[in-house]
Amino acid sequence: MRSAQFDREQVLRSAIEAFVCKGYNKTSMQDLKKATGLHPGSIYCAFENKQGLLVAALEQYNKDRTAEFSDFFAGNRTVLTGLRRYLDYTLDLCTLGGPQKVCFSQQALSELTEQAPAVETVISKNLHDWQAGFIWVFEQALAAEEVNADRSPTARAQSLIMGIYGLRTYAHTHPSAQVLTQLTDQLFEDVCR
Amino acid sequence: MRSAQFDREQVLRSAIEAFVCKGYNKTSMQDLKKATGLHPGSIYCAFENKQGLLVAALEQYNKDRTAEFSDFFAGNRTVLTGLRRYLDYTLDLCTLGGPQKVCFSQQALSELTEQAPAVETVISKNLHDWQAGFIWVFEQALAAEEVNADRSPTARAQSLIMGIYGLRTYAHTHPSAQVLTQLTDQLFEDVCR
């Protein structure tokens, strides 16, 4: 036996960056070769094909975002301050621009829905995990009486995710940072009211 | 002289349908030939190239959606009932599925942003027109005291567009109609409060 020569996580993160920059379909194997440093044959050996690389990249993205998510809600005085910080962070990603402006899962969802069941499956899992995180957040908030019981944690989590989807899409049209800040503030207020 | 043999608007609507089904990049000239009935040469004669066809299709989409928008706010007792009907209609598009589930401008924005300036320009115009429509709606609502003056019509319009973006993205993951209805109700309430 001989173990693989490359760092799988690093390769996947490079692939994510390449996919986000051009979109899945416009990212050629040559682009991926340049981004990951892996030759086509190695990619096919490790991930079967281009779509397999996408699926693996989406899974890596989920792992990274989940870890990131946890950091925001570890050791805060209140969960809502954690949520507020999370939204500020998301806003920063939108404002600063660059490849991170777009959510990889959301982008892949838009581009590939109804076309590749295997991809849709992994994206659905990613989004389900994300939503479960927010449901947990609002359950904590409800238990600590940071929010009232007028709406269920699930309903709040769904509204929040919808809002973040919308915020990131809105950011594509290059509005001013002020507008995005205002939209974020309003979203936080609406979802915690 | 000899005038064109095809109905430009019909061709563009067929092209929109094709683009929405597969996304711009995955829609080949063969697909477009099948959808529009026009041979490649004719398309290039009329629209210069594939991207030109996309731009023309986006302009047609804007015309059609603008006309549709006006219908919702012509002759209502109150503008807010018009808005409510507009949101119900949008919800129906999301729920019923099919190609119309996706907003063509939004899809093109996701797929082509930062890559084709000419496309981004026309999409920005589309979205600006749409937002101007909602600003007008909330100005009317404010004048008729259907909403209070706590937030400006512009701020409300921006939140609403963000919400609709989010709703349509959320719909991609095939949630139940009940969840989408609840999200729509909440959006209407938040934006009119």
Added chain:
DNA sequence: GCCATTATTGAACGATCATTCAAGTCATTT
């Protein structure tokens, strides 16, 4: 009814695509 002009046709083009594979390279085992 003829001519000039323009639209339409559809085959053909080079470029690029995802994918394959035989040869080369290297770590591990014996």
Added chain:
DNA sequence: AAATGACTTGAATGATCGTTCAATAATGGC
């Protein structure tokens, strides 16, 4: 140190892409 077997390499493959263009058909002006 030789042999093994998996990983890496990168050129080659056939398919498909967007685009072009010379030939053909059809319209409007005279």
